[in-house]
């Protein structure tokens with residue numbers, strides 16, 4: 001048989017893999033307020049970002065085109081694990097004795113166990129097209145750092161990662177994965193940067209935060225020759241890369257003859273929620289469908305539910321452009337909860353905008369509630385959710401129980417953004 005005829009998937013599965021990213025900005029009734037250059041107070045120009053990001057990424061970040069093609073090289077790598085499964089949660093439904101239909105998109109099937117590879121592959125590819133040698137980044141729990149380390153190794157880019165200290169110590173597994181792919185990993189705050197040194201000198205055991213780690217990564221990226229910075233969430237372009245999730249889910253649900261009444265995702269910076277929700281938000285904006293969208297954050301880091309919608313920096317040092325977003329303030333240091341990926345002081349400007357338009361409902365849950373939901377899900381569905389994803393599980397359970405009270409057969413769709421096998425210690429006490 002001719003090997004060239006082999007594809008990773010049968011043609012039916014390959015058809016489900018989207019050919020384009022969906023850009024919600026083309027369909028919104030109004031655009032969010034633009035990012036500002038902190039030096040001038042004027043809207044940011046694309047060239048202002050050139051010291052920081054690859055030009056290809058900057059073009060995507062600013063694009064107003066509805067559909068952006070996914071390059072063949074990236075699609076080929078995505079096909080390693082996409083389309084991801086859309087699962088009908090029959091076990092959970094039975095245990096809850098609810099008439100609701102619950103579906104989840106299982107993004108833990110990615111090579112690093114979370115949705116982060118969807119944008120990591122695209123960002124590493126774009127960097128490789130411009131002779132960038134190194135991408136510098138930060139990571140909380142390590143899902144983003146490991147996804148970028150993997151993508152960098154595929155596209156020939158060296159990866160340097162500042163890992164938030166509390167997670168570095170709680171979750172050694174992901175550091176090991178990053179190093180397996182040749183990435184250089186440092187605990188943040190570190191003595192390696194001017195900004196990190198301030199915190200490190202005062203307290204070498206400082207737990208760190210994503211805001212501080214971003215400042216350290218930016219400092220190194222901007223000073224290095226042929227190095228750029230890469231961010232795993234928050235930015236419009238990153239949210240757009242994640243829309244492969246929702247586009248697949250839409251087609252997979254259609255195969256069941258189903259459509260969601262409620263769409264749920266956890267939010268740290270907002271990317272996995274947006275990736276699932278945006279293609280469905282388009283249906284409410286353009287096709288008159290009625291769907292509720294619920295974004296679940298950690299009570300310990302309640303950017304939307306307790307923060308203010310205003311201009312703020314994305315990092316603690318104040319190096320990034322000013323973003324119009326819900327923020328707890330760039331100096332906010334969240335408690336060291338296990339959902340490291342939700343420990344971010346801000347929110348994606350697009351998610352903040354959708355909240356202000358009344359399209360997205362925010363909600364915050366306690367760590368205790370979330371781990372109980374995660375453990376219950378493992379017993380009923382056989383997948384251990386990442387602590388971040390367990391926030392979405394908890395909301396899906398609450399909505400399924402509300403449907404039971406109402407006696408209504410609602411269809412609930414949520415994003416299971418990652419698996420929790422490398423977070424197993426966090427479950428030890430539950």
Ligand SMILES: *Cc1c(COP(=O)(O)O)cnc(C)c1O
Nearest residue numbers: 143233268269270271272341418
């Ligand atoms: C990073 C991460 C999150 C939080 O980031 P978002 O950008 O809000 O998606 C949630 N779940 C998992 C598994 C993650 O790795």
